[in-house]
Each structure stands twice: as C-alpha cells, then as structure tokens.
Amino acid sequence: MTDRSLVQIAFYAALIAALGLLPKFAIPFLGGVPITAQTLGVMLAGVMLGPVRGALAMLLFLFLIALGAPLLAGGRGGLGVFASPTVGFLIGFPVGAFVAGLIMQRTKTLSVLPAAALAALVGGVGVVYLFGIPGIAIMADLPLAKAAFGAAVFIPGDLIKVAVTAVVAETVARGLPRALLSRG
C-alpha cells in the first residue's frame, strides 16, 4: 500500500466523520425530516475510491468509533454504538462501499452520473439496509417485517443522498478527474 492510498483512505474516513458532524440538512418536503450527511460519505467512499480503498476507509472510520471517538452523526461514539440496534447499518457500511466501488469499476462504459447513481443506490442503500434491517431485528428482538417498517422512514433521505453522490462524482470527474480513483 502506497503513502498515497493510505492518506486517501484516512482522508475519506475523516470526510465521513466531518459529514456526520455538519449541521443536519433538513429536507423541505417530508415535513422536514432531518437527514445527516453521514451515509453520503459511505456512498462517496465507494464511488470515488473504488471497492478496496472505499471499504478500508469505512473500516478505519468504524475503528475510530470503537476506540472512542464520537464521530457518528449526533456525536455518538464508543463501543456502545456496536451494542445498539443500528449496529447492522455500521457493518453494512464497508460492504456497501465495496459494492458501490465495484459497480463503478464495472460500468466504465457508462458516463459518471448514471454509474455513480446506480453504485450509490445498490451499494449505499441496498446493501446497507440488507445488513441494517436484520441488525435491528436481532438486536431489538423484532420480526423482520416490523424492523423493515421502522427503517423505511430513512429511505427518502437516502434517495436524496444518491442524487447528491451522483452530482458530486460528476463534478469531481470534471474538476479533478484523477481524484475519481474507482475509474483510474
């Protein structure tokens, strides 16, 4: 692993943390349900860094939380978050980033905007919920259907993040093409 990859991984882990610490963006419709930008970081890490580095950036971020840094949205941190009902989503983060990166790599014939949207949707939403919902079901001792119902509130916000990820990837591909490492 080169110095450059190491710094990129650390950098994206920090970006995910910074996005979680920013003031929440309220969505104008949906009665202004506040959404955090943190899962935006998951999508960005996969789409921008590619599968391996994207997943490593997420693992590093989770490692810092486990060490006690309160970097999760809402200032949560410490080992407690790994015992909370949302632990499935955290496990889904690195896998989701990996899948998003893989999709970016495999769709080089597509232009950046639709490819990034697809990658963010499948990796950043699909895979993350695939781990998150069973996580709630196990930790809270709920049937899967009820757990899925409880998690569904966040899906509209996540779809907005998919759109933002696609726009950001497109902007970066134009402004600093070499930073789109998943296509490199």
Add this chain to the structure above:
Amino acid sequence: MISVYLPGTSWLHRMPARLKLLLLAALSMAILPVQDPLVLGGVFAAVLAFYATLGPQGLKQVRLLRPLASLLLIIFLLHGIGGSWMEGLVAVMRLVSMVLLANLVSVTTRMDDMLEAVMPLFYPLKIFGVSPKKPALAVTLVIRFVPVLLSVYSSLAEAYRARTGKRGSWRLVAPFALQALRLSENVAEALTARGGAAGLGSHIPRTRRGDAGC
C-alpha cells in the same frame, strides 16, 4: 480530539484495557439471550451502580444514551402494537444495558490505551507485507484531518452565505469534496517527502489528546 473518555482514577480506569474488552465481550454474549425482565432489571441496576462508582461525574455519562431515545421508543412501540408490551420493555431494557455496559469501557479507557490494546490484531498484516503500524498512523491522520475538513467546510459555508444570504446546503458538498481532495494530495506528497509510512520506526504514533484542537 474530543472523545467519550472521562478522565478519572476509578477501579475501572485502572483495569487493563484488554481485560475490560474481554469482559465486555463475555458479558454482552451472556446478556443477549436473556428474556427474564427481573434478571434484566438486575443487570440494568448493576450497570448503573458501576457508573456510580466512577465518581461524581459517573452517572452523568448515561446521557450518552440520549441520541438513542427516539429509536428505543420506536422499538418499544413496534413491539407493543400487535404484540406484547412486556416484550417491548424486555427488548429496550436489554439494549439499554448492553449499550451502557459497552460505553462503560469507552468512558474509562483512553483512546491511546485502547489502540495499544488492539494492536496485536494488526500483526497478521505482516503476512501481506503491510506494516502493522499503518493502521495506527491512519488513525492519527484521521484525527488530524477531521478539524481541518470542518474548517474547510465552514469557510465554504461562510462564502456561500455572503453570496446568497442562505445557510449552507447540499450544494456545498461538491466544492467541499474538490477542495478537500486537493488538500489530501498535498498531505500524501508531504508524507512521502518525509520518508513515507514505510519509514516508520519502532515508535507507534500516539493519538495525543489536545493535538488536533477540536
């Protein structure tokens, strides 16, 4: 760098980090299958008593639960509606006990000590030709990057407010990512210029508290 750590000298502060982690793993495994509300009530009371032994600030650390409150309420309601309220109570009590128990370790262990306690987990990296010190270096880099990124974002948000009179919005994410990426390239060059991560000596980079000014 802010941390959930609470400075102190209690018996839990003095216990070795590795022992605390092992005990936590064992206790969490033991609590997860418990269904009896009386047993869970006892566990909950015992965990609260542990917090109380940390000193005057101890019980205040239970506030780390606050961001979970709405989620716990939803879980309780999901159990209760078309199910049993007792089951909801048991599920919530079990979750609260497990989260508080896990946080007890984080509250009484410095990040440095925690990092050192888990370092052996990275030794197998040698097989792949990666230095086991790299994860520790990456941790220090993140801790240094976070406040820098936040200041980059706040200057962008300030400029945006001056131009439009509006608060920062998702529109800032793209320029934020671009500026921050340029910054990371400079850091990578600076690291290589100083001998690179491969040139790390036997010294483990420490996550010094107060270093990042966050």
